[in-house]
Amino acid sequence: MADTAKLYLNDSEKPLELSIRKGTLGPDVIDVSPLAKNGLFTYDPGFMSTAACSSEITFIDGDKGVLLHRGYPIEQLAEKSDFLEVCYLLLHGELPNQTKKTDFITAINSHTMVHEQLRNFFNGFRRDAHPMAIMVGVVGALSAFYHDSLDINNPEHRNIAALRLIAKMPTLAAMVYKYSIGQPFMYPQNDLGYAENFLHMMFNVPCEKKEPNSVLARAMDRIFILHADHEQNASTSTVRLAGSTGANPYACISAGIAALWGPAHGGANEACLNMLKEIGDVSHIGKYIARAKDPNDSFRLMGFGHRVYKNYDPRAKVMRQACYEVLEEVGAHDNPLFKIAMELEKIALEDDYFISRKLYPNVDFYSGITLSALGIPANLFTVIFALARTVGWISQWQEMIGDPERRIGRPRQLYTGHAMRKFAEMKDRK
């Protein structure tokens, strides 16, 4: 392909030459930034054809079902790595050696507690508040507590803010749960691993502590890995946009949590679990498949299809295995929802409607069952997603702040309202 694209405007003989930029993998991009100087904008609702930034962090090939973090396939990271190592990889670009890994874990552990004053925030919420509403509030509130790390132009401040966010998210997520059920908050316990510590803060109580279960902790850790980053999705783009204004990192992550909350983004695993419960029995699957295929019925198979993946979501394969292991461990291998899910997947993958539209199971298809087998209530699923995605958000934010091409994010529009008109006096208004 040529290194420039030629755009002929209004039959002009001389084309506008736009340079074509090449990435390591994936489609080339046409640099349309000179268009504005020529009085033109591009129009691309939903950013279907727009790269808003360049990034070295995550790559997705949706047709092949490939997801790479810093070049490493997600399947290999889920099998051989652990969440904190993946955090280091996303933040720093390389897997840590043993010394760097130990230092990183020590740094994270030194930030797992939240300011005692922050605990008071929870009392301001109703007990039945949606957990994501509380998360948006308390994560944004962190910026009121850590004035020593708010200078976004100082790399040390940025680094400490990243560590604080990754370290405190499990603590805050568990506090949201404990608040909702009226149990005392549990302090973090730093001799436990990241996922173990989260399960400890979720399910232990001061008067009775259970030993960590390594199978369940490993499954939790893998769920965190699978959700750690997913390139320029809606919430990550929100974090970048908020960050482009110079807003502090805690405020930016709070904005990301708000964007994740929507059912078309982070809320699908809860919807999938509810759908499996509604189907109720393997014998009812045919009826639901028929509904999903009916163009006059708005029902969709939750956990199927993806804007980017037009192949099996690579995260879904790992999640399926994790789901199986958790159900075995908790003695629920004959869980009826898992049976329905497996049968539904089998039937859908053989059905021409789903094959021709390239609709495959996505990560949410099995994550709801897995999380509920771990004892996590459905309204907390999106909080778990936010906890895990925090490292992706903060890595992308860091990358953006360091990008010499960074400018405030300011999309333009195609204006379709009134042309200029004279102010209408009251007596002349209809």
Ligand code: CMC
């Ligand atoms: N069940 C039945 N039909 C579907 C489904 C589904 N889940 N998804 C898409 N289709 C059909 C759709 O009706 C359309 O058919 P037709 O061409 O006959 O009109 C065709 O497939 C293309 O659909 P689309 O809406 O143009 O596809 P999209 O890329 O805009 O939507 C999606 C992607 C994820 C919103 C959609 O597949 C969906 O609603 N899935 C269910 C919800 C879900 O599981 N979401 C989780 C996404 S993964 C989490 C994350 O990464 O954030």
